[in-house]
Amino acid sequence: MSSEGQEPVKTICPYCGVGCGLQLQPDEDEEGDVNLKPWFDAPVNEGALCIKGGASTEVVNHPDRLKEPLIKEDGEFREASWEEAYDLIESELTRIRDDYEPDAMGFFGCSKAVNEENYLIQKFARRYGTNNVDNCTRLCHASTVWTLRNSLGAGAMTNSMQDLMDEGDAYWIQGANPSEQHPIAHSSYFKQAALEDTDIVQVDPHANKTTRDADIHLQLNPGTDIPLLNVVIKTILDNEWYDEEFIEERTEGFEHLEETLADFDMEEAAETCGIPLEKIQEAAKVYAEAKNAAIFTGMGMSQHRCGVDNVQNEVNLALITGNLGRPGTGVNPLRGQNNVQGTCDVGAMPNVLPGYRDTDDDEARKKTEEVWGFEVPPEPGLTNVEISDRAGESIKGLYIMGENPVVSEPDANEVAKRFEELEFLCVQDVFMSETAELADVVLPATSWAERGGTVTNTDRRVQLMRPVTSVPGNTKDDLRILSELGTRMFDEGFDFDEPEEVFEELREVTPSYHGITYEALGEEGIQWPCLEEGDEGDPFLYEEGFDTENGLGEIIGVTHQPPAEVPDDEYPLILTTARLEAHYNTGTMSTRSPTLQRRDPDNFVDVHPADAERYGIEDGQMVTLRSRRGEITVEAHVTEDIKEGSIWTTPHFAKSSANKLTNDVLDPDANIPEYKAAATEIEVEVEPTDPPTESADAPAADD
Numbered sequence: 001m002s003s004e005g006q007e008p009v010k011t012i013c014p015y016c017g018v019g020c021g022l023q024l025q026p027d028e029d030e031e032g033d034v035n036l037k038p039w040f041d042a043p044v045n046e047g048a049l050c051i052k053g054g055a056s057t058e059v060v061n062h063p064d065r066l067k068e069p070l071i072k073e074d075g076e077f078r079e080a081s082w083e084e085a086y087d088l089i090e091s092e093l094t095r096i097r098d099d100y101e102p103d104a105m106g107f108f109g110c111s112k113a114v115n116e117e118n119y120l121i122q123k124f125a126r127r128y129g130t131n132n133v134d135n136c137t138r139l140c141h142a143s144t145v146w147t148l149r150n151s152l153g154a155g156a157m158t159n160s161m162q163d164l165m166d167e168g169d170a171y172w173i174q175g176a177n178p179s180e181q182h183p184i185a186h187s188s189y190f191k192q193a194a195l196e197d198t199d200i201v202q203v204d205p206h207a208n209k210t211t212r213d214a215d216i217h218l219q220l221n222p223g224t225d226i227p228l229l230n231v232v233i234k235t236i237l238d239n240e241w242y243d244e245e246f247i248e249e250r251t252e253g254f255e256h257l258e259e260t261l262a263d264f265d266m267e268e269a270a271e272t273c274g275i276p277l278e279k280i281q282e283a284a285k286v287y288a289e290a291k292n293a294a295i296f297t298g299m300g301m302s303q304h305r306c307g308v309d310n311v312q313n314e315v316n317l318a319l320i321t322g323n324l325g326r327p328g329t330g331v332n333p334l335r336g337q338n339n340v341q342g343t344c345d346v347g348a349m350p351n352v353l354p355g356y357r358d359t360d361d362d363e364a365r366k367k368t369e370e371v372w373g374f375e376v377p378p379e380p381g382l383t384n385v386e387i388s389d390r391a392g393e394s395i396k397g398l399y400i401m402g403e404n405p406v407v408s409e410p411d412a413n414e415v416a417k418r419f420e421e422l423e424f425l426c427v428q429d430v431f432m433s434e435t436a437e438l439a440d441v442v443l444p445a446t447s448w449a450e451r452g453g454t455v456t457n458t459d460r461r462v463q464l465m466r467p468v469t470s471v472p473g474n475t476k477d478d479l480r481i482l483s484e485l486g487t488r489m490f491d492e493g494f495d496f497d498e499p500e501e502v503f504e505e506l507r508e509v510t511p512s513y514h515g516i517t518y519e520a521l522g523e524e525g526i527q528w529p530c531l532e533e534g535d536e537g538d539p540f541l542y543e544e545g546f547d548t549e550n551g552l553g554e555i556i557g558v559t560h561q562p563p564a565e566v567p568d569d570e571y572p573l574i575l576t577t578a579r580l581e582a583h584y585n586t587g588t589m590s591t592r593s594p595t596l597q598r599r600d601p602d603n604f605v606d607v608h609p610a611d612a613e614r615y616g617i618e619d620g621q622m623v624t625l626r627s628r629r630g631e632i633t634v635e636a637h638v639t640e641d642i643k644e645g646s647i648w649t650t651p652h653f654a655k656s657s658a659n660k661l662t663n664d665v666l667d668p669d670a671n672i673p674e675y676k677a678a679a680t681e682i683e684v685e686v687e688p689t690d691p692p693t694e695s696a697d698a699p700a701a702d703d
């Protein structure tokens, strides 16, 4: 099909939750290729793009794209027709339901797919008879969402990038690296504020680009965020820098916080964090004295077995100082994938229906059932990490739309082993991911440039994606696949042609989207809550009261819980893991992009110079990292960027993914894994070809 002369189409970047707009135009010479043009009026980014956005078109027409359905026979994939693939999926899903029960199946949504697609996968799971449906938010901000929902009302950013820039006088950035993970939020908003005298405190064991703008960098030991914030809070209490009126009128639980910290030893806590007490107190003063102080929170807080409590302590800090419900304040998780916010909003989670209505809330469930025309089980289902953990045991089958758990989940070797035990695995992806390799059926999905629908960015802005190019090979939109399979299996409720038809149903059962229509979205999008047509949405939340039962914000004192694994003689270093600016999650897309590969061709580990000396490691040497669960071999970067006693690596490269090492211990409430702390040993890799005399020179790990 010739695409000559097609007008550029306005759509949204496929990578992070900032939600930058860009324009795409089919390449006139190379069928399937797309060219990128700036969209200067895009509401979030006004034309600016980071390195990933700029390189985003490189993966669209990549030769590795899946183009035909594949069925595994005798351990090998063969091409199949859609009919054949659907037949097999239908018969396996029916068999599993008949032989066991609907709860023997699990379903994973995709936070890079549009709201309409995620709405359909959760509806599909529930029509099948199970609430076992989840998405990558479990690995990401599950703890943040849990705490914000319980203590304030909604599991989302309390404020927007624009008001944070305009009104924030101090930014407290803890366990987040916006300069590299949300680059346009940083460069177009937060950096502008910093240039105009907003004070920045960064709390992170690893220095990175965000550090360049920080006035104070608190380089703590991984997993010591609770003691650190308790020092901050205790300092504020002791100096009476808190907001008595706000505490009195808008919060509950202040006494519990006071009691928790009554005998708190600040010197000891500072030592646990590995930071001089005065430095933490200086930072406390910066936050407490600012007219409007905003907290930014990321994976460094959420991905701990105490993730819920970590974020609660940030809520405590904001509540006692009255830093909520005004522009430039709040507790703000910058959301990860381009549509992770929306994927949660539309109910692709085991405990809630669309619009965060609990499955076991009888009234809410009935309202949804009336629209759907079938009954939904009231008991919450399993989270994705629970589903993976039970694969081959109570979970017999798994349907994955666009996740790569054998690389992204903790203790990844074990996840792969468990998936081998499944009776049936179906993966719907744009590339042959490491998880798809294990599947019985692989369905080729269209990519972001080839399909339309809505995505919801980090500050709750619902925006339209628009397809620009024809679909390659025999790929189909995730929406079409679910619609065709759903119609085959369930007769009615899945017969949709266009995303807009799905959206019309979605907004009927999702109160915060109720007033949104495709027409109203236009090019600007709308920030939810948008309860009635004509509402313009809300840039910041809780001006009047909190969305809790009694309208009060909840303060709960919390105490230090060290990571599940602490260093010992065998595993003397604490490994923490995070991200690179030029790569994205499990790398299926970013490692296929020549521009991004040029920036960071492979994984590495940051080691502090004192640790490097201790273990005989030189910069650039290959080292093996070993935890109780596995090992990886990567290049050592010797740098003071990382706190002494800790090492830092990434999950982006499947072969050497950090997740071969990480611990699968979970936060008990939110079920988020402790990706940010695992006891690890480091050993210089001895080239197998080295003659014995030379290898003897290489010091061993415990020398």
Ligand SMILES: Nc1nc2c(c(=O)[nH]1)N[C@H]1C(S)=C(S)[C@@H](COP(=O)(O)OP(=O)(O)OC[C@H]3O[C@@H](n4cnc5c(=O)[nH]c(N)nc54)[C@H](O)[C@@H]3O)O[C@H]1N2
Binding pocket: 016, 017, 052, 140, 141, 174, 175, 176, 177, 178, 180, 181, 182, 203, 204, 205, 206, 208, 221, 222, 223, 224, 225, 297, 298, 299, 300, 301, 334, 335, 336, 337, 576, 577, 578, 579, 580, 581, 582, 583, 584, 585, 676
């Ligand atoms: N370039 C790029 N951008 C992305 C992504 C990507 O893969 N690449 N992924 C997207 C996704 S899905 C998400 S969720 C977001 C995540 O964005 P961020 O929340 O920024 O995620 P991370 O880089 O994993 O971790 C943030 C910081 O936490 C620090 N940290 C580690 N351990 C601790 C600790 O114990 N305490 C504290 N206080 N800090 C700690 C790390 O050193 C790191 O600087 O980014 C999104 N944007």
Ligand SMILES: Nc1nc2c(c(=O)[nH]1)N[C@H]1C(S)=C(S)[C@@H](COP(=O)(O)OP(=O)(O)OC[C@H]3O[C@@H](n4cnc5c(=O)[nH]c(N)nc54)[C@H](O)[C@@H]3O)O[C@H]1N2
Binding pocket: 110, 112, 113, 136, 137, 139, 140, 141, 299, 303, 336, 337, 401, 402, 403, 404, 405, 407, 408, 409, 428, 429, 430, 431, 433, 445, 446, 447, 448, 478, 577, 578, 579, 584, 585, 586, 587, 588, 589, 650, 651, 658, 659, 662, 675
């Ligand atoms: N060690 C460590 N591990 C981590 C983290 C960490 O900080 N440290 N962070 C965690 C976090 S925050 C996250 S969000 C997860 C991410 O984990 P995942 O969501 O599993 O990983 P991704 O690489 O984002 O993408 C998964 C798959 O989606 C496919 N895909 C892309 N677009 C589409 C589409 O439109 N349709 C379909 N069907 N498929 C598509 C991609 O090709 C890829 O195979 O990783 C987690 N893992």
Ligand code: SF4
Binding pocket: 013, 014, 015, 016, 017, 018, 019, 020, 045, 048, 049, 050, 051, 052, 053, 054, 182, 183, 184, 185
């Ligand atoms: S900041 Fe995020 S949304 Fe914007 S261009 Fe970069 S990756 Fe894409």
Ligand SMILES: [Mo]
Binding pocket: 136, 139, 140, 141, 336, 337
């Ligand atoms: Mo994420």
